[in-house]
Amino acid sequence: MDRNYAYNKFKALVPEEVTRKIPSEREHHALFNLLLLLEKQHPEELQRGLSDQAQADEQAALQALIKSSFASVMAEHFKQGLVTDADQPQVVKRDVAATDPEANKQITALVKPEYLKRIPIFIKKHAMGKTCQLLAREFPDLYNEFKGEPSQAAVDKMRTLINLIFEERMAKHHM
Secondary structure: OOOHHHHHHHHHHHOOOHOOOOHHHHHHHHHHHHHHHHHHHOOHHHHHHHOOOOHHHHHHHHHHHHHHHHHHHHHHHHHHHHOOOHHOOOOEEEEEOOHHHHHHHHHHHOHHHHHHOOOOOHHHHHHHHHHHHHHHHHHHHHHHOOOOOOOOHHHEEEEEEHHHHHHHHHHHHOO
């Protein structure tokens, strides 16, 4: 089998969870080295998984082999100091702001009725809840005013903000 053809078939079989861990500028190099490693350590499985007549279970077995080989290579590189924790992609968790149901009701009342009519019922609760979380996270002082009795300036500012958010989302989702 031609090595370029094998590489392209191999690259198509590499699971996304593996490619996400490789910086894009080093992807070709890393995948080619992984292919060579598998060619040396597991030639029969590699040949079966890359053959044109490969069945889904053979391809799934090759994908599992790719994952485990990649994990062992990364562990070995980590031991040797070639890869550090900083090189590993970090999952960034967003802070979910605690929201107040009463404040959410007051904020929801500020949304233009034509926007609310266009949101499907099964999505409305999610859309309003996530929008209120966004406002609580991005504008905590303004949001906290709605936990009590907000000033007229706060109401006007919030009305402008929430309607701008919904205007953008309506355009984004072609509603």
